[in-house]
Amino acid sequence: MEKVSETIKELLTRMGFTDAEVIEQDLGSRIKIDIQADEGRELIGEKGLTLSAFEYIVRRMINYNVVTPVILDIDVNGYKKMREGVLREFAQEIREKVNLRGRAVELDPMSP
Secondary structure, eight states: OHHHHHHHHHHHHHTTOTTOEEEEEEOSSEEEEEEEOTTHHHHHOGGGHHHHHHHHHHHHHHTTTOSSOOEEEEEETTHHHHHHHHHHHHHHHHHHHHHHHTSOOOOOOOOO
């Protein structure tokens, strides 16, 4: 679905990310978009909030006049992949703590 990557590239250019490279993978029921940009931090934002908002806006734009909604997964400079690794390490640490104590461990609230 080239229209997705073209739409994202145009939006990024309008936002000032003229150097951004957009790589699209069609995975059947979902489309994975990898964005490589020199100024990726600005697009990711604090704790990934800007990236989440960008992904939401793009989803709304793409699915505006579509019968079957497109599921998009947008990542910038591998941020989501890195974040997933951090969360896996955290889960492993908690698992070890539970095994060591022999009882449940209460966690701080987390966003989905």
